[in-house]
Amino acid sequence: MQLVRIALQGVVGFPLRTALSCLSLLVGVTGVVSVYAASGTVEATVVQDALLTGGPVATVDLTGPSGAASLEQAARARRFAERILGPGSRSAVTASLESARVTVAGRQQDADVVFAEPRLRRIRPFPLLQGTWLSEEPQLVLGLVVNRVFAADYAAGAGSEAALGGTALDADPARIVGVVDDGAQAPTVYASLAETADLLRVNGATLHAGIELTAPDVSASGIQDRLRQFAEQQDDGVLWKATRRDTIAQQAAEVTATRSSFLSVGVLGLLATAFAIANVGLSALRERTNELSIRRALGASRRAVPLIMLVESQIIALAAGALAVPASALLYLLIAKTFGAPYGVSPPPYPWAFAVLGVLVGMVTALVGSLAPAWRALRTPIAAVMRE
Amino acid sequence: MAEPLVVVRAARKSLPHGPVLLDHVDLDIDPGEAVAIVGRSGSCKSTLLAALGLMDTFDAGSYRFAGTDVARMPAHALDATRGARIGFVFQRFSLIPHLSVVENVLVPLRHARARDRRGGRARAMECLSSVGLGDAARRLPRHLSGGEQQRVAIARALVRRPRLLLADEPTGSLDVETGARVVDLLLELVRAQSTALVVVTHDREVAASMDRTLALRSGTLTPMAPPLPSAHDREVPACSS
Ligand SMILES: Nc1ncnc2c1ncn2[C@@H]1O[C@H](COP(=O)(O)OP(=O)(O)OP(=O)(O)O)[C@@H](O)[C@H]1O
Ligand SMILES: [Mg+2]
Numbered sequence: 001m002q003l004v005r006i007a008l009q010g011v012v013g014f015p016l017r018t019a020l021s022c023l024s025l026l027v028g029v030t031g032v033v034s035v036y037a038a039s040g041t042v043e044a045t046v047v048q049d050a051l052l053t054g055g056p057v058a059t060v061d062l063t064g065p066s067g068a069a070s071l072e073q074a075a076r077a078r079r080f081a082e083r084i085l086g087p088g089s090r091s092a093v094t095a096s097l098e099s100a101r102v103t104v105a106g107r108q109q110d111a112d113v114v115f116a117e118p119r120l121r122r123i124r125p126f127p128l129l130q131g132t133w134l135s136e137e138p139q140l141v142l143g144l145v146v147n148r149v150f151a152a153d154y155a156a157g158a159g160s161e162a163a164l165g166g167t168a169l170d171a172d173p174a175r176i177v178g179v180v181d182d183g184a185q186a187p188t189v190y191a192s193l194a195e196t197a198d199l200l201r202v203n204g205a206t207l208h209a210g211i212e213l214t215a216p217d218v219s220a221s222g223i224q225d226r227l228r229q230f231a232e233q234q235d236d237g238v239l240w241k242a243t244r245r246d247t248i249a250q251q252a253a254e255v256t257a258t259r260s261s262f263l264s265v266g267v268l269g270l271l272a273t274a275f276a277i278a279n280v281g282l283s284a285l286r287e288r289t290n291e292l293s294i295r296r297a298l299g300a301s302r303r304a305v306p307l308i309m310l311v312e313s314q315i316i317a318l319a320a321g322a323l324a325v326p327a328s329a330l331l332y333l334l335i336a337k338t339f340g341a342p343y344g345v346s347p348p349p350y351p352w353a354f355a356v357l358g359v360l361v362g363m364v365t366a367l368v369g370s371l372a373p374a375w376r377a378l379r380t381p382i383a384a385v386m387r388e
Numbered sequence: 389m390a391e392p393l394v395v396v397r398a399a400r401k402s403l404p405h406g407p408v409l410l411d412h413v414d415l416d417i418d419p420g421e422a423v424a425i426v427g428r429s430g431s432c433k434s435t436l437l438a439a440l441g442l443m444d445t446f447d448a449g450s451y452r453f454a455g456t457d458v459a460r461m462p463a464h465a466l467d468a469t470r471g472a473r474i475g476f477v478f479q480r481f482s483l484i485p486h487l488s489v490v491e492n493v494l495v496p497l498r499h500a501r502a503r504d505r506r507g508g509r510a511r512a513m514e515c516l517s518s519v520g521l522g523d524a525a526r527r528l529p530r531h532l533s534g535g536e537q538q539r540v541a542i543a544r545a546l547v548r549r550p551r552l553l554l555a556d557e558p559t560g561s562l563d564v565e566t567g568a569r570v571v572d573l574l575l576e577l578v579r580a581q582s583t584a585l586v587v588v589t590h591d592r593e594v595a596a597s598m599d600r601t602l603a604l605r606s607g608t609l610t611p612m613a614p615p616l617p618s619a620h621d622r623e624v625p626a627c628s629s
Binding site for chain 2: 014299300382383386
């Protein structure tokens with residue numbers, strides 16, 4: 001108890017030292033935590049984008065026939081593929097139409113149009129930003145879903161009036177029913193294959209059908225071979241070309257590498273904090289050594305000397321930690337919100353391990369900084385006080 | 389008659405592999421007695437004082453303090469005895485700069501056992517008042533004059549009512565007049581609580597105001613001639629030179 005009192009006198013007696021130590025630790029811990037938060041959020045964002053644009057591991061794109069009949073051929077190939085890949089697989093038929101035109105508020109807009117079965121979203125889990133996704137049921141008015149870029153570029157949103165057409169016919173009146181994040185950088189419109197069957201048939205000349213399918217261990221060449229055999233049996237002569245679509249694994253590996261280099265910078269910062277604290281502690285070395293010698297002359301035992309410094313340094317380190325952890329948590333929330341929220345990404349959880357590590361580093365370095373005077377005081381004879 | 393407070397016999401002290409600092413030192417100090425030790429700079433006065441104050445040990449000979457053979461005391465007992473029975477006043481005051489005046493006076497009590505700490509603050513204030521610094525309790529040492537700081541050091545030395553007070557050139561950092569007042573105060577206070585006093589000094593007047601004076605020469609203590617009446621007691625007209 002008396003020891004804590006003496007130690008507290010030291011804490012209060014050197015306000016600048018105490019404040020600087022607290023500040024160093026505060027900066028160090030918040031630094032490493034915020035680097036962690038920012039890089040973690042970026043990682044989550046990149047991984048999310050890769051998942052939305054490329055699908056999960058492994059996703060394969062099948063391209064092949066063109067023309068009005070190609071949709072029917074794609075549907076058959078898809079059913080076959082799904083059968084051989086088993087229940088773990090998911091697939092969707094998609095199509096593009098070179099002549100597709102989208103109009104919003106009476107003006108034709110430049111956009112990619114993807115015709116797809118609504119089940120496409122089971123492969124690529126687009127977060128819904130507004131409204132709903134494409135409906136499996138027939139609707140009175142053709143429903144379109146646009147991506148975030150489209151919504152932003154053309155000031156459109158769920159409920160906006162639109163139209164979709166090709167070259168051959170008048171455009172079908174349509175309504176935008178939802179906005180999704182699909183990770184794409186270009187304005188994109190999604191329309192249901194079933195609901196646009198007439199449009200696609202009439203404009204069949206520029207139609208290209210495709211299949212997107214995913215299964216945990218599908219290989220592009222394997223599925224391509226099986227589909228060729230299937231085509232020979234069926235005698236429909238369609239050759240499907242398979243390419244791997246997912247990029248999530250490579251992206252994640254790259255981001256993880258970048259992230260660890262960022263984190264090592266953060267840890268270096270923490271190390272700099274350690275030196276700062278030790279330095280601040282050592283700057284009073286002579287004065288503290290002298291004080292401890294005086295205490296020894298006035299009756300303090302040998303044991304009391306390191307104990308005083310130990311308790312004192314830990315009071316400072318814990319006070320600094322008590323400031324640093326909530327401060328870094330606040331900053332962390334701010335960063336996670338700023339970087340992550342616009343992408344619909346939930347940030348990684350607050351890195352308690354780093355916070356605890358930071359406080360531990362503070363405790364150890366404060367100890368080192370304050371044990372030096374204790375060590376010196378124990379080595380110098382008490383009588384040295386007389387020659388001071 | 390009871391044993392003197394300090395009994396040193398044939399004490400010797402040398403540096404490891406070095407010169408002999410003290411040799412054949414014999415010294416008796418009775419309780420309440422005031423002794424001056426004089427000697428040239430470098431004559432090992434501080435070294436002797438450190439050994440008397442249990443901050444250091446003699447290499448040979450014997451030292452009995454308050455009836456106990458110091459050589460047989462374990463380290464923690466030396467620390468405890470030094471804290472409880474011996475007070476120190478140093479030439480350069482040696483106050484702890486970041487502690488207030490009253491906290492400085494309390495330092496010896498902070499390192500004492502709980503039972504000895506009771507009533508410590510009141511005792512510290514009493515000591516401060518007795519050196520005329522009752523009003524300065526909350527100030528920091530650096531805001532006091534040299535004479536005031538040395539009075540704080542005296543209050544600190546007396547706070548645990550020691551049996552022996554050791555002062556190493558207590559006036560060495562003070563001007564003559566302030567020094568004289570500090571020594572008068574010191575004498576008055578030790579006499580009031582019958583504490584023995586050993587003062588190391590270069591100042592003949594300070595030496596003359598003690599009960600007896602010993603000279604440290606070539607590492608040995610020798611009594612000086614019985615003190616002459618000190619200058620201001622002499623019935624001669626003040627010298628104009
Ligand atoms: N621990 C030590 N290591 C080396 N030399 C020492 C040690 N202790 C004392 N000495 C030497 O012993 C001699 C006596 O020192 P001491 O301080 O006791 O003299 P002093 O009489 O108090 O001198 P002053 O009047 O200047 O204070 C000095 O030459 C000093 O250098
Ligand atoms: Mg000396």
